[in-house]
Amino acid sequence: MSTEACVDPAALSDILSRYPAAEPSLIQVLQDVHRAYNYLPCDVLVKVAEALDVPLAKVFSVGTFYKAFSLVPQGRTIVRVCTGTACHIRGAGQLLEELERQLDIKAGETTKDMGFTIKTVNCVGACAMAPVVIVGEKYHGAAKPAKVGKMLGQGGGHEN
Amino acid sequence: MSTRQLTANSRQSTAHPKTVTMTIDGKAVRVSEGASVLDAARQAGVHIPTLCHHEALEAWGGCRLCVVDVTRQGWDGWCKLVVSCMYAAEDGLIVLTDTDRVKLTRKVVLDLLLARCPETPLIQELASRHGIDRTSYQANPEPTDCILCGLCTRVCDHIGVSAISTVDRGIGKQVAPPFHQAPPDCIGCLACAEICPTSCIPYETSDTRRVIWEKSFEMVRCPQCGRAHITQEQARHYAGRGGVPASYFDTCDACKRRQLASTFTKLQVVQGGAR
Numbered sequence: 229m230s231t232e233a234c235v236d237p238a239a240l241s242d243i244l245s246r247y248p249a250a251e252p253s254l255i256q257v258l259q260d261v262h263r264a265y266n267y268l269p270c271d272v273l274v275k276v277a278e279a280l281d282v283p284l285a286k287v288f289s290v291g292t293f294y295k296a297f298s299l300v301p302q303g304r305t306i307v308r309v310c311t312g313t314a315c316h317i318r319g320a321g322q323l324l325e326e327l328e329r330q331l332d333i334k335a336g337e338t339t340k341d342m343g344f345t346i347k348t349v350n351c352v353g354a355c356a357m358a359p360v361v362i363v364g365e366k367y368h369g370a371a372k373p374a375k376v377g378k379m380l381g382q383g384g385g386h387e388n
Numbered sequence: 389m390s391t392r393q394l395t396a397n398s399r400q401s402t403a404h405p406k407t408v409t410m411t412i413d414g415k416a417v418r419v420s421e422g423a424s425v426l427d428a429a430r431q432a433g434v435h436i437p438t439l440c441h442h443e444a445l446e447a448w449g450g451c452r453l454c455v456v457d458v459t460r461q462g463w464d465g466w467c468k469l470v471v472s473c474m475y476a477a478e479d480g481l482i483v484l485t486d487t488d489r490v491k492l493t494r495k496v497v498l499d500l501l502l503a504r505c506p507e508t509p510l511i512q513e514l515a516s517r518h519g520i521d522r523t524s525y526q527a528n529p530e531p532t533d534c535i536l537c538g539l540c541t542r543v544c545d546h547i548g549v550s551a552i553s554t555v556d557r558g559i560g561k562q563v564a565p566p567f568h569q570a571p572p573d574c575i576g577c578l579a580c581a582e583i584c585p586t587s588c589i590p591y592e593t594s595d596t597r598r599v600i601w602e603k604s605f606e607m608v609r610c611p612q613c614g615r616a617h618i619t620q621e622q623a624r625h626y627a628g629r630g631g632v633p634a635s636y637f638d639t640c641d642a643c644k645r646r647q648l649a650s651t652f653t654k655l656q657v658v659q660g661g662a663r
Contacts, residue, residue, distance in 0.1 A: 283545075283550030284566045285544075285551055289553035293556070293557050
């Protein structure tokens, strides 16, 4: 968990100005914060709690509940490997192993240069394309371990 | 019914709260409207086990242990399973707390809880009362006493502090302060620890110091008896909520009562003298 000061405090005030300062805005504000900082920094959560007049415990509860939020800094590109039943059967395991080997990190971790984060997801609803790997926002169907290097090369776009 | 009668009736209903009559395990019970089936059962002396219920807090329906079957005349014997703490008492409702389905449901709930908390005396006892001595699931290799009933977080919200909350979800869900650090909002009132049915929130309290959630508090000592009875943060919080000065909380409750009693004694003497 990071306690470093947030990089750009202006982004937060901009986000907060867009929503009513009340509890119902919480999730939208957190989504925008996540988009702006690529994770939910601790000090930003404290400021969000103050600005929306929501107890910090509640903000933390929401921030840890949703899989879409991360409390640790993430890579610029998120690589999601579908490990749903169909993808699992068609070799998601080997794909994940190859990704972990090439990026030298485990699932859920981020490369040192903050380039990539590997995540596993349970099902992306694209079973016909199994196995599926999503690099940034690009979906790769019928993915093969041999193509992993190429996928990482072209999926460097900033997203999320 | 004319409008006049309606008005008269509604006026009457504010004077005497409307009641509903229902039967619970064959016993007729009359409760005021808005009561839950659980309230009605307790009034009738019918035991329904609960884990996440507390009279001081709003019903939550989290533990699912208080399930009962409800039916009505004309439902042709059809029953539905409901959580009694959140099901409003209705006129003509027939509640059955001891059907096979109710017993089986409670058994499954307790079996799962025993898998989560295999070493917790309260759960062991409840489970064994429902005929489970060992969980049929795989027992938690890292036993915990927390059953996630949410009483601690709800009482903290109710007091207006909200220092702790549930964190994460699924099997990783737990009760914790923000960032797993000493909670800045905690006032050290110990309500969470006191309300916990399995007493799984550790704390220390002495005449000088109180520690809970790894946060340390200084105690306020009663100037009369010297007992440390409240934390400074508690006094400040209650003062803010109740609109009284924080110094009101310097004296402990026992000494305040003693003071009040002596005031009343003096009052009686004066009255007696006047007669």
